[in-house]
Amino acid sequence: MVAIIGTGIIPFGHHLERSIVAMASEATLAALKDANISRETIGACYFANALGGMLFGDTTIGQNLTAGLGIKNIPVVNVENACTSGSSAYYLARLAILAGECEVALVVGSEKMCVPDFGLLNSGTTELDTLLGMVVPASFALRAQRHMHDYGTTEEQMAAVTVKSRAHAALNPNAQFRKKESLEDVLNGPMIADPFTRSQCCPIADGAAALILASDEFAAKYYRAITIEASVLTSGIYDNQADLTHWETDYHAADLAYEKAGISAKDIDLVECHDAFTFSEILHYEALGLCEEGQGGKFVADGHASLGGRTPVNVSGGLLSEGTPSPPPE
Amino acid sequence: MTEQHDIPLVYDNILTPGPEVHLQGGYCPSCDLYHFPQQDRCTECLGTVNTTDLGNKAVIHSVTTIRTRAPLGLPSPYSVAYLDLKHVPLRVFSLMDPAEAGQYSIGQEVELQVAPLGLNNNKEICLRPYFRTCANSAE
Numbered sequence: 001m002v003a004i005i006g007t008g009i010i011p012f013g014h015h016l017e018r019s020i021v022a023m024a025s026e027a028t029l030a031a032l033k034d035a036n037i038s039r040e041t042i043g044a045c046y047f048a049n050a051l052g053g054m055l056f057g058d059t060t061i062g063q064n065l066t067a068g069l070g071i072k073n074i075p076v077v078n079v080e081n082a083c084t085s086g087s088s089a090y091y092l093a094r095l096a097i098l099a100g101e102c103e104v105a106l107v108v109g110s111e112k113m114c115v116p117d118f119g120l121l122n123s124g125t126t127e128l129d130t131l132l133g134m135v136v137p138a139s140f141a142l143r144a145q146r147h148m149h150d151y152g153t154t155e156e157q158m159a160a161v162t163v164k165s166r167a168h169a170a171l172n173p174n175a176q177f178r179k180k181e182s183l184e185d186v187l188n189g190p191m192i193a194d195p196f197t198r199s200q201c202c203p204i205a206d207g208a209a210a211l212i213l214a215s216d217e218f219a220a221k222y223y224r225a226i227t228i229e230a231s232v233l234t235s236g237i238y239d240n241q242a243d244l245t246h247w248e249t250d251y252h253a254a255d256l257a258y259e260k261a262g263i264s265a266k267d268i269d270l271v272e273c274h275d276a277f278t279f280s281e282i283l284h285y286e287a288l289g290l291c292e293e294g295q296g297g298k299f300v301a302d303g304h305a306s307l308g309g310r311t312p313v314n315v316s317g318g319l320l321s322e323g324t325p326s327p328p329p330e
Numbered sequence: 331m332t333e334q335h336d337i338p339l340v341y342d343n344i345l346t347p348g349p350e351v352h353l354q355g356g357y358c359p360s361c362d363l364y365h366f367p368q369q370d371r372c373t374e375c376l377g378t379v380n381t382t383d384l385g386n387k388a389v390i391h392s393v394t395t396i397r398t399r400a401p402l403g404l405p406s407p408y409s410v411a412y413l414d415l416k417h418v419p420l421r422v423f424s425l426m427d428p429a430e431a432g433q434y435s436i437g438q439e440v441e442l443q444v445a446p447l448g449l450n451n452n453k454e455i456c457l458r459p460y461f462r463t464c465a466n467s468a469e
Contacts, residue, residue, distance in 0.1 A: 122401070125451055129423050131458075132425040133400075133401070133408055135401060138396055142410070145394055146391065146436070193394050193396045237373060240421065241414070244392055
């Protein structure tokens with residue numbers, strides 16, 4: 001088994017004057033301090049960044065980070081896997097420890113998105129879908145529209161995700177948006193991609209986060225260590241015909257994680273998931289088995305995903321309130 | 331004056347040649363599966379695929395309208411959709427006619443058009459396929 005023994009994060013927001021490496025360094029030092037270990041203890045580094053190459057022409061940023069912190073003679077792996085970059089770095093670091101390649105690994109994600117004319121993210125500039133106008137908000141809006149058609153999910157139910165997110169973020173000093181919003185506030189905002197108003201889309205952000213992972217033996221002395229029961233990374237293909245309301249890859253990942261951990265949805269007390277849009281969180285409720293398929297909107301509107309509810313989701317405020325510097329490990 | 335045939339298509343090999351424009355894709359006879367755009371190999375059996383006509387009519391499976399800054403020189407707002415093609419069992423992503431942005435609904439019948447619309451990655455005016463309300467939607 002592998003455990004998390006230290007964490008570090010800097011508040012997500014506009015850090016216009018700071019570089020990707022500078023933010024990563026601060027998060028890393030905070031994680032080292034939290035774990036109470038020296039830099040010499042680190043046996044490997046997995047560094048996540050999705051956009052540095054495209055926006056700034058930066059490559060091998062992980063090595064720039066470790067070199068700047070005087071960490072040498074360890075493997076450093078740069079991970080680009082879009083919004084899954086941070087989670088993928090975490091996945092790989094855990095595997096390295098399980099394989100016995102190292103005892104302690106550093107996982108860092110750092111991203112700068114607050115640049116002029118950033119625009120909307122897409123899946124690659126030469127992809128046909130991108131050239132025909134597909135942008136990330138549209139991909140989830142299309143799923144949401146079909147879910148509304150098939151299951152009667154409402155705009156108010158989707159807006160309830162943002163209302164919950166803001167209420168949770170009010171308790172998180174690292175979140176960008178900590179002011180509560182009402183359903184009316186959310187629904188009356190400017191429309192981005194029907195049915196998503198602005199506060200139903202996560203804001204872009206600059207930021208960084210770091211984790212220290214360790215083997216069971218190393219973590220035994222940490223009373224706060226969090227054991228990782230399972231970590232799953234998977235992928236899908238274009239199914240003919242694409243099912244927009246049943247996100248098959250998401251279901252597969254959840255089922256596999258439950259199987260590896262030997263648990264079921266009933267055992268889950270708390271969820272942090274990728275809520276780039278309100279509706280993406282609703283899809284995760286369903287894939288994770290927190291509710292029946294098609295009932296995700298009702299689940300959140302009834303308060304089951306709120307603190308004090310049946311299964312609180314994104315108690316940090318999630319991406320909707322923290323912002324999305326894509327790769328930091330969530 | 332630039333003729334339409336001088337304007338580059340936004341993506342190669344997605345339209346049939348000829349006066350009436352149709353989508354062009356791939357068909358695997360072994361698996362009886364269609365693909366758009368055409369793949370080098372069938373994703374099911376990895377066999378070779380044939381180039382095939384996918385038709386020019388469809389029904390909207392889901393649709394949204396993007397109302398923030400549009401990419402690639404597209405007008406704002408603009409609509410995009412997943413469409414179920416009428417002539418083959420295939421669901422495809424498509425741009426919709428910007429002149430009708432926000433006016434589409436699930437289940438609506440639409441037909442293919444091609445016209446200069448927006449820019450390509452070289453920032454040149456290019457031809458884009460898009461679907462619009464059928465001229466005779468009672469068909």
